[in-house]
């Protein structure tokens with residue numbers, strides 16, 4: 001339900017002292033404040049199990065901003081922002097403690113937005129606690145973090161628990177990649193430009209690569225990460241979401257339901273990966289010690305709190321095939337990993353080569369056109385084309401050139417908002433368009449479970465790769481077998 005007018009709300013963050021809240025949510029909320037996008041009466045209530053009061057939480061927020069904000073802290077903005085902050089100590093497993101919410105929540109004046117920034121095993125407790133406290137109204141909303149569960153079964157269980165308390169129209173399943181400018185720009189690129197409408201299929205596209213490389217490791221999140229792994233942490237959600245935006249049919253309009261329906265069709269068409277072909281179609285890796293940005297970093301098994309027997313993957317590369325008319329024989333190669341050479345998220349669309357080269361002086365085979373979409377850093381779009389080198393030579397000389405559209409250069413006056421900023425604001429506004437439906441999540445898990453089950457049966461284990469590289473050699477071989485190579 002979209003509020004016509006943006007009403008002030010009580011944004012309650014469960015897990016207010018956690019990594020996500022400190023690293024991303026508080027930073028995004030401050031930046032929204034800075035941009036004048038928070039309603040004057042909106043309040044932020046942090047809930048966590050550690051003792052403290054609002055002064056304590058203001059201090060936590062200040063320290064988080066000092067640590068994670070990549071810009072100067074503006075004292076005026078901070079003053080406004082800090083005056084919104086409240087804190088409640090609640091052990092989320094203790095039902096009676098939810099009564100404390102009544103001390104700060106104003107059900108009459110404000111919509112209550114409940115942000116579940118905790119591990120999914122606590123979702124059921126929070127739903128029950130909120131329900132029993134009598135604090136919820138039909139206007140309340142809940143925002144749920146990814147990954148929802150760790151497989152299809154647990155995801156269904158969580159969604160069922162949530163559905164006992166919140167209607168589907170009150171549930172906002174967040175994937176912060178869907179708030180990123182460049183991911184949203186995929187809609188504009190594909191559906192506002194007729195040059196791509198007829199060329200976006202197996203007739204002209206050879207294959208597509210999606211890379212989400214992170215230079216960071218697991219950042220003290222061993223407990224969480226080791227149970228999860230890169231397939232569930234990143235590929236089940238962020239990479240599959242990017243894939244659906246690239247592969248879906250044109251939606252009838254930009255309403256949430258139209259977009260969800262098209263994305264679900266793509267997820268349903270993903271060819272399952274089985275025990276028979278998993279070692280040929282996927283590569284798992286785990287980082288060993290190395291250098292990232294010229295600094296020495298430990299291997300995964302030497303991280304703080306590590307269990308040295310762990311076989312959890314910190315890198316995945318795979319070939320996905322979409323069994324439908326548009327994408328017949330067009331592989332999608334996906335890779336993502338921690339402690340890679342650099343932070344780089346990009347999509348590369350490789351077009352087919354021209355069938356015959358008449359410019360033999362320049363190349364034996366003409367290189368393909370490429371559309372490169374840089375998601376982060378340096379958001380932008382590039383098209384690699386072939387052009388004649390100017391000159392009066394007898395023979396036409398051909399050279400690769402780039403049409404380069406950098407967002408920061410082209411939209412100098414526009415501010416580029418981060419994924420969390422955009423989505424937290426949309427949740428407060430009551431606009432569900434950029435959030436995920438239950439069916440999408442469950443379809444994504446169905447495909448991921450097929451890989452996870454096949455891995456469990458495979459004798460192969462994650463291959464070591466040195467921190468600061470682009471993953472194990474096997475990842476290059478995955479494409480090499482198909483006569484292709486990773487970009488860059």
Ligand SMILES: NC(=O)C1=CN([C@@H]2O[C@H](COP(=O)(O)OP(=O)(O)OC[C@H]3O[C@@H](n4cnc5c(N)ncnc54)[C@H](OP(=O)(O)O)[C@@H]3O)[C@@H](O)[C@H]2O)C=CC1
Nearest residue numbers: 015017018019020048049091092093117118119145146147
């Ligand atoms: N961190 C990130 O970058 C991202 C995280 N996510 C998701 O967000 C969620 C939270 O992740 P993250 O912030 O990393 O997790 P953390 O463990 O860092 O934060 C969770 C917070 O909840 C607190 N908590 C745990 N149990 C209770 C309880 N019974 N009552 C009250 N508070 C409790 C924790 O306290 P204590 O420290 O004492 O355990 C901690 O402060 C997860 O679902 C994760 O998958 C999604 C995207 C990115």
Ligand SMILES: O=C1O[C@H](COP(=O)(O)O)[C@@H](O)[C@H](O)[C@H]1O
Nearest residue numbers: 146176214216233234238345419
């Ligand atoms: O969801 C997650 O995303 C971050 C990467 O987000 P980005 O916006 O910096 O690309 C990742 O580090 C984390 O492990 C994962 O849970």
